[in-house]
Amino acid sequence: MTRMKFLLDSDRxxxxxxxxxxxxxxxDVPWGINRRRLxxxxxxxxxxxxxxxxxxxxxxxxxxxxxxxxxxxxxxxGIVLHSKDVCIGCGYCYYACPFGAPQYPQATxxxxxxxxxxxxxxAGGPEENNSExxxxxxxxxxxxxxxxxxxxxxxxxxxxxxxxGEVVRDIYEERVARRGYGSGAWGWETAYYGSxxxx
Amino acid sequence: MIVxxxxxxxxxxxAELLVLTAIETFSPPTMVVPTNGVIAGPxxxxxxxxxxxxxxxxxxxxxxxxxxTGPSPDAGTxxxxxxxxxxxxxxGESGAALVNSWLANENADAGILREAQHLEGHASLPAAQYxxxxxxxxxxxxRTHNGLIKDGGGWLIFGAGFLLAAxxxxxxxxPIGRSSEGTTIERFDGxxxxxxxxxxxxxxxLALTGLVLLYNKNLLVSWLGAExxxxxxxxxxxxxxxxxAPFLIGVGLMAVLxxxxxxxxxxxxxxxxxxxxxxxxGEHPPAARFNAGQKIxxxxxxxxxxxxxASGFTLIYPFFxxxxxxxxxxxxxxxxxxxxxxxxxxxxxYIGTVGMVGAIHAMWxxxxxxxxxxxxxxxxxxxxxxxxxxxxxxxxGHRPDPAPAE
Amino acid sequence: xxxxxxxxxxxxxxxVASGFAEQLLDESTPTAFYTQYTYPPSDPVxx
Numbered sequence: 001m002t003r004m005k006f007l008l009d010s011d012r013x014x015x016x017x018x019x020x021x022x023x024x025x026x027x028d029v030p031w032g033i034n035r036r037r038l039x040x041x042x043x044x045x046x047x048x049x050x051x052x053x054x055x056x057x058x059x060x061x062x063x064x065x066x067x068x069x070x071x072x073x074x075x076x077x078g079i080v081l082h083s084k085d086v087c088i089g090c091g092y093c094y095y096a097c098p099f100g101a102p103q104y105p106q107a108t109x110x111x112x113x114x115x116x117x118x119x120x121x122x123a124g125g126p127e128e129n130n131s132e133x134x135x136x137x138x139x140x141x142x143x144x145x146x147x148x149x150x151x152x153x154x155x156x157x158x159x160x161x162x163x164x165g166e167v168v169r170d171i172y173e174e175r176v177a178r179r180g181y182g183s184g185a186w187g188w189e190t191a192y193y194g195s196x197x198x199x
Numbered sequence: 200m201i202v203x204x205x206x207x208x209x210x211x212x213x214a215e216l217l218v219l220t221a222i223e224t225f226s227p228p229t230m231v232v233p234t235n236g237v238i239a240g241p242x243x244x245x246x247x248x249x250x251x252x253x254x255x256x257x258x259x260x261x262x263x264x265x266x267x268t269g270p271s272p273d274a275g276t277x278x279x280x281x282x283x284x285x286x287x288x289x290x291g292e293s294g295a296a297l298v299n300s301w302l303a304n305e306n307a308d309a310g311i312l313r314e315a316q317h318l319e320g321h322a323s324l325p326a327a328q329y330x331x332x333x334x335x336x337x338x339x340x341x342r343t344h345n346g347l348i349k350d351g352g353g354w355l356i357f358g359a360g361f362l363l364a365a366x367x368x369x370x371x372x373x374p375i376g377r378s379s380e381g382t383t384i385e386r387f388d389g390x391x392x393x394x395x396x397x398x399x400x401x402x403x404x405l406a407l408t409g410l411v412l413l414y415n416k417n418l419l420v421s422w423l424g425a426e427x428x429x430x431x432x433x434x435x436x437x438x439x440x441x442x443x444a445p446f447l448i449g450v451g452l453m454a455v456l457x458x459x460x461x462x463x464x465x466x467x468x469x470x471x472x473x474x475x476x477x478x479x480x481g482e483h484p485p486a487a488r489f490n491a492g493q494k495i496x497x498x499x500x501x502x503x504x505x506x507x508x509a510s511g512f513t514l515i516y517p518f519f520x521x522x523x524x525x526x527x528x529x530x531x532x533x534x535x536x537x538x539x540x541x542x543x544x545x546x547x548x549y550i551g552t553v554g555m556v557g558a559i560h561a562m563w564x565x566x567x568x569x570x571x572x573x574x575x576x577x578x579x580x581x582x583x584x585x586x587x588x589x590x591x592x593x594x595x596g597h598r599p600d601p602a603p604a605e
Numbered sequence: 606x607x608x609x610x611x612x613x614x615x616x617x618x619x620x621v622a623s624g625f626a627e628q629l630l631d632e633s634t635p636t637a638f639y640t641q642y643t644y645p646p647s648d649p650v651x652x
Binding site for chain 2: 003007034037038039040041042043051053059060062065066067068069070071076078083085086087088090091092094095096097098099100165166169172173176182183184185186187188189190192193194195
């Protein structure tokens with residue numbers, strides 16, 4: 001079954017930040033929110049690796065499970081989306097997300113966080129595909145156009161792969177075999193196989 | 200002779216070259232121009248027509264700030280049919296079957312999987328939280344929140360209700376144990392009672408809105424629909440925060456008014472050993488103004504309010520002093536202690552209303568039957584009616600007046 | 606009865622006042638949740 005996934009080949013990532021920048025630009029992301037970010041491990045040492053992280057669109061996503069108003073849903077492609085009309089900005093999804101994907105645009109006196117925003121796998125939201133309303137709330141819907149997330153399509157070294165999980169896996173395995181090394185698929189264990197049939 | 204002529208000819212040639220050099224030196228530089236092909240070779244590229252120029256100019260604008268230009272011009276009609284899911288149905292059984300098919304890929308993916316780890320690094324962003332790459336504890340939080348806390352809430356609330364109702368059934372109401380004398384004595388003054396009710400109303404508001412936040416997903420969304428449930432929950436969140444002030448002011452006043460009288464005294468242990476005399480119909484153990492059971496409630500309220508306030512304020516200002524992993528515990532603690540608090544207050548409400556005959560008057564009108572006072576708080580009654588008590592603070596009770604009991 | 610109603614009224618009054626205070630205290634420019642930034646950034650978190 002076609003299931004969308006992200007895979008970051010940290011042996012290719014050069015921390016150019018093209019992915020983070022184009023995401024912000026393409027979706028007119030609210031100020032202060034960084035849907036995609038680059039995390040550098042062991043900065044400044046020989047083991048330095050950079051990993052581009054947005055939302056992993058988990059199987060049995062914990063954010064969906066804890067949302068008190070069921071604002072977050074998953075499509076049959078595995079893409080996790082949410083409704084900004086239903087969201088109450090409580091923040092539970094942030095606590096549950098292993099990857100820090102949900103973010104909030106406000107920090108008011110009483111902690112009213114505003115509407116949650118996060119990576120949509122360039123698949124918009126519950127509004128009509130490619131409509132003005134969808135763009136204003138969630139950004140561009142490339143999936144509906146038959147295209148893949150723009151962060152992966154723009155990646156200068158093809159470090160960030162996105163699309164059918166099985167195809168992505170095969171691409172990465174072939175690379176690892178050819179060059180002889182690979183750091184593995186960051187986050188896949190937690191995102192796709194961390195379920196343990198939770199509620 | 201010929202040599203000299205040749206020398207002259209060569210000189211003439213060089214002079215000619217010098218003139219050319221001078222002309223070259225002092226004439227303006229020439230430009231290179233597009234040729235659409237290799238210079239001095241055949242022309243290769245077709246010159247761009249206006250349509251192509253326009254298309255490229257338009258494409259350039261894609262690099263502009265999206266907030267001004269909107270989505271790319273090629274964001275047009277989709278390839279996916281409107282409103283049609285790729286596979287039939289994702290709810291219920293079909294949804295679970297789909298998820299199971301995803302999970303079945305674990306073996307195929309095994310070669311590239313890393314173990315689930317807590318990983319932190321550095322993101323060049325102005326907040327330390329962004330540096331957390333992965334925290335698998337998020338799934339643990341989800342399991343605890345949806346399991347222990349939500350199920351625990353059911354056990355606590357329904358269990359407390361069950362036990363209290365069973366107690367009422369099996370034991371009945373706790374009687375006064377002696378007949379009324381027709382007189383009353385003031386037990387709590389106006390300030391104490393007003394403050395108690397302000398706190399009680401606030402607690403009820405906090406508890407009910409808190410329960411909506413916790414259980415909306417399980418109980419209300421299917422009844423109300425997503426939008427209405429969202430509006431209700433959003434309102435409950437706001438109301439929950441609004442009642443923080445009266446609740447904490449009330450609890451603070453309770454501490455000022457009653458803390459000294461809720462310290463352990465020598466009547467507490469005997470009172471506890473006999474379960475306050477609530478099980479039998481004989482004489483109740485003596486007690487001062489507050490018996491041991493009430494002291495447990497008092498300190499439970501003090502401690503509960505402190506924990507809830509501290510955790511609550513942390514949740515309002517989440518990154519003020521801590522990170523996501525501590526915040527997970529804070530939220531679990533806030534919900535868990537809240538549920539325990541609710542169960543405890545259910546017991547308090549029971550005993551103060553249905554559970555004990557004559558008790559409600561203490562907090563409603565403030566005056567209790569003297570028979571009730573002698574039966575349940577004999578030490579307090581004795582102190583309050585002693586000659587030395589005349590003119591003391593109402594907390595110790597007034598002299599009984601001959602007015603008939605209400 | 607009187608004290609109950611007074612207590613109830615006090616609780617509601619304080620709650621309503623708190624609600625108004627929250628609205629008034631909110632900065633007109635929403636700040637970014639994570640960084641407590643105001644625009645333009647004035648106090649970057651040192652790393």
